[in-house]
Amino acid sequence: MSYINREREDSEEEFLLNFMVNIILKDGTKKEYDKGTSVLEVAQNLSSGLARVACAGKIDGELVDLRIPLNDDCNLEILTFEDDGGKWAFRHTGAHILAQAVKNLYPDVKLAIGPAIQTGFYYDFDIDKHFTEEDLANIEDEMKKIVKAKYDIETFTLSKEEALKLMADEPYKIELINDLPEGEIIRFYKQGDFVDLCAGPHLLNTKAFEAFKLLSTAGAYWKGSEKNKMLCRIYGTAFSKKADLKAYLERIEEAKKRDHRKLGKELELFVIMDEGPGFPFFLPKGMLLKNNLIEYWRELHQKAGYKEISTPIILNKELWLTSGHWEHYRENMYTTIIDEMDFAVKPMNCPGCMLVYKSKLHSYKDLPLRMGELGLVHRHELSGALHGLMRVRNFTQDDAHIFMLPNQIKAEIENIMKLIDEVYNAFGFKYRVEISTKPEDSIGEESVWETATQSLIDAMTELGYDYKINEGDGAFYGPKIDFKLEDSLGRTWQCGTIQLDFQLPERFELEYIGSDGEKHRPVMIHRVVFGSIERFIGIITEHFAGAFPTWLAPVAVKVLPISDKYAEYANNVADQLNEKGIRAEIDYRTEKIGYKIREARMERVPYIVVVGLEEQETNTVSVRSRQKGEEGSFPLNEFINRVESEINTRFNYHTNITNEFSK
RNA sequence: GCUGUUAUAGCACAGUCGGUAGUGCACUACAUUGGUAGUGUAGAGGUCACGGGUUCGAUUCCCGUUAACAGCUCCA
Numbered sequence: 196m197s198y199i200n201r202e203r204e205d206s207e208e209e210f211l212l213n214f215m216v217n218i219i220l221k222d223g224t225k226k227e228y229d230k231g232t233s234v235l236e237v238a239q240n241l242s243s244g245l246a247r248v249a250c251a252g253k254i255d256g257e258l259v260d261l262r263i264p265l266n267d268d269c270n271l272e273i274l275t276f277e278d279d280g281g282k283w284a285f286r287h288t289g290a291h292i293l294a295q296a297v298k299n300l301y302p303d304v305k306l307a308i309g310p311a312i313q314t315g316f317y318y319d320f321d322i323d324k325h326f327t328e329e330d331l332a333n334i335e336d337e338m339k340k341i342v343k344a345k346y347d348i349e350t351f352t353l354s355k356e357e358a359l360k361l362m363a364d365e366p367y368k369i370e371l372i373n374d375l376p377e378g379e380i381i382r383f384y385k386q387g388d389f390v391d392l393c394a395g396p397h398l399l400n401t402k403a404f405e406a407f408k409l410l411s412t413a414g415a416y417w418k419g420s421e422k423n424k425m426l427c428r429i430y431g432t433a434f435s436k437k438a439d440l441k442a443y444l445e446r447i448e449e450a451k452k453r454d455h456r457k458l459g460k461e462l463e464l465f466v467i468m469d470e471g472p473g474f475p476f477f478l479p480k481g482m483l484l485k486n487n488l489i490e491y492w493r494e495l496h497q498k499a500g501y502k503e504i505s506t507p508i509i510l511n512k513e514l515w516l517t518s519g520h521w522e523h524y525r526e527n528m529y530t531t532i533i534d535e536m537d538f539a540v541k542p543m544n545c546p547g548c549m550l551v552y553k554s555k556l557h558s559y560k561d562l563p564l565r566m567g568e569l570g571l572v573h574r575h576e577l578s579g580a581l582h583g584l585m586r587v588r589n590f591t592q593d594d595a596h597i598f599m600l601p602n603q604i605k606a607e608i609e610n611i612m613k614l615i616d617e618v619y620n621a622f623g624f625k626y627r628v629e630i631s632t633k634p635e636d637s638i639g640e641e642s643v644w645e646t647a648t649q650s651l652i653d654a655m656t657e658l659g660y661d662y663k664i665n666e667g668d669g670a671f672y673g674p675k676i677d678f679k680l681e682d683s684l685g686r687t688w689q690c691g692t693i694q695l696d697f698q699l700p701e702r703f704e705l706e707y708i709g710s711d712g713e714k715h716r717p718v719m720i721h722r723v724v725f726g727s728i729e730r731f732i733g734i735i736t737e738h739f740a741g742a743f744p745t746w747l748a749p750v751a752v753k754v755l756p757i758s759d760k761y762a763e764y765a766n767n768v769a770d771q772l773n774e775k776g777i778r779a780e781i782d783y784r785t786e787k788i789g790y791k792i793r794e795a796r797m798e799r800v801p802y803i804v805v806v807g808l809e810e811q812e813t814n815t816v817s818v819r820s821r822q823k824g825e826e827g828s829f830p831l832n833e834f835i836n837r838v839e840s841e842i843n844t845r846f847n848y849h850t851n852i853t854n855e856f857s858k
Numbered sequence: 859g860c861u862g863u864u865a866u867a868g869c870a871c872a873g874u875c876g877g878u879a880g881u882g883c884a885c886u887a888c889a890u891u892g893g894u895a896g897u898g899u900a901g902a903g904g905u906c907a908c909g910g911g912u913u914c915g916a917u918u919c920c921c922g923u924u925a926a927c928a929g930c931u932c933c934a
Contacts, residue, residue, distance in 0.1 A: 803894080
């Protein structure tokens with residue numbers, strides 16, 4: 196809040212002579228203005244066009260209102276809707292217009308908060324009713340009136356006492372005011388007769404807010420805590436141009452078409468039944484996909500020096516007490532009684548792996564020891580959190596635990612970062628990285644946590660990653676680096692994670708014999724690359740819109756005989772393909788060829804080959820590829836070589852996929 | 859788990875202002891033996907999610923349960 200402080204300090208100096216301020220613009224130009232010139236006035240001076248579309252400013256990297264006077268030399272940027280900060284101010288103004296409209300229509304409503312978000316804005320209301328679609332339409336109309344009224348948006352500040360008095364009828368605002376640190380400027384924005392507590396920035400007038408739409412309503416807890424009252428939230432989105440709004444709404448519709456739950460059903464990959472909420476069934480096609488991923492994973496990890504193990508799904512209570520899960524993860528665990536003793540279904544693979552480590556004596560020469568496990572874990576997730584394959588109650592983690600000497604930590608983390616980067620890039624994913632620190636409910640010494648967290652930060656810095664810190668979001672046994680991938684609607688899902696753990700080796704009293712002949716404690720890393728095979732399948736299904744690259748596709752080639760006279764030749768073709776490890780299927784049905792092609796295309800099969808009399812006589816196939824459409828006839832062995840090399844090169848090919856299913 | 863919405867054939871959906879239900883695709887049979895995005899005809903398939911209540915009568919109205927969907931919270 197440095198600009199606010201500047202504003203205050205300087206107001207005491209107002210008696211002094213007007214000084215000039217030197218500002219440096221985004222393009223590096225230096226300009227001189229009278230002290231007290233506002234950001235807006237600078238914009239107007241630069242160009243009236245810029246001033247018209249300006250939404251906010253940025254002083255020395257800090258987002259500010261256009262009305263803010265410049266009192267010190269600084270770097271200044273004028274932000275429009277095209278800039279993140281400008282977009283934020285624009286949409287935040289939308290939240291205020293929404294609140295004003297709701298207040299006009301429902302005077303008894305109590306206002307909570309209403310920020311801009313990545314996809315638009317929302318406002319939380321405390322009201323006895325719930326908003327229907329019809330209500331949303333009415334509110335939208337009311338918002339349009341406010342926009343048409345072209346209210347100037349003004350801002351002012353008040354002392355705490357005055358602010359509390361002004362907001363006397365708004366209990367949530369009072370709570371917010373009381374939560375502000377002592378001495379903080381309490382700022383308000385006003386448009387027409389609507390006043391809201393807000394740090395800003397905002398637009399100058401409501402008239403610019405034309406291209407918007409209210410999208411949905413939802414329940415949301417006050418201050419995001421499930422202990423608090425649930426409020427009614429209205430979501431909306433807005434753009435500076437109507438065409439952009441239209442394009443965005445169309446994009447949402449497009450994204451729905453590639454929802455993995457819809458495609459999973461259509462492509463017969465998986466089903467989730469009422470009999471097992473959150474427990475997916477994999478169908479033959481989904482199983483092929485899953486096994487293809489696993490095969491890739493095994494190849495990758497073998498090269499990277501991992502050894503694969505498998506540990507039991509059910510283990511006794513004693514083990515979970517030792518690991519700390521019984522105390523810290525109990526509510527997510529499924530338990531059972533066997534021979535009158537307590538057992539738990541594993542929610543994580545680590546304790547089992549600990550036992551494997553302890554099953555023999557290790558020398559420092561064995562380290563780092565990288566033990567992978569495709570472990571099936573079960574976790575009781577809240578019913579409302581379940582979401583197709585993205586959030587399930589049993590899933591296969593592509594887990595690995597790495598035991599090492601303390602001086603091997605950085606190198607190992609870097610190895611894993613590179614491995615994850617290789618895999619995500621291969622699929623063409625963009626991802627975000629976050630570091631999560633010590634949570635409230637945790638085990639182990641503070642100093643150990645600090646060392647662990649620092650070594651994660653060091654590795655990230657060394658590799659030049661941009662990362663965000665999530666305070667208090669770590670696992671109960673250690674800090675972690677999380678890798679987040681986006682789904683088709685822009686929601687992010689945690690996939691890869693690297694977790695440093697000094698606790699479990701301690702609890703399980705793991706040891707290795709050092710070069711000094713003495714026993715020492717190894718350090719451990721937990722890590723996953725896909726995260727869970729299930730979630731990853733969900734994400735790649737949406738990413739490829741079901742048109743999986745040939746190496747992954749459940750069926751690589753669909754053979755379509757023109758009629759059953761050519762079934763034998765079709766068999767011959769499919770056999771030769773399958774012999775080379777190319778998954779081929781034959782559609783024997785006595786349907787018209789056009790019909791069979793249509794169905795095969797709906798299945799997103801990479802290659803369709805049509806065989807009839809002509810092909811049989813010349814030992815050729817008529818090829819139709821997903822990428823290029825009808826390609827004509829090729830000798831069978833030429834086609835086989837082509838597909839075989841495409842599968843072997845895996846990712847070198849998929850980036851070219853362009854067809855109506857992958858837009 | 860919380861707030862809201864929803865639940866009709868394998869799938870996508872109509873419908874019944876309370877008198878036990880239809881369309882398309884898929885499925886089965888027959889005919890059609892075909893050349894790059896949907897062949898024709900016929901047939902079979904549903905205690906209208908489950909449990910209560912109101913009613914002469916409930917798939918329809920009310921309550922509860924379960925599940926799904928959107929969001930919140932939580933997470934791989």
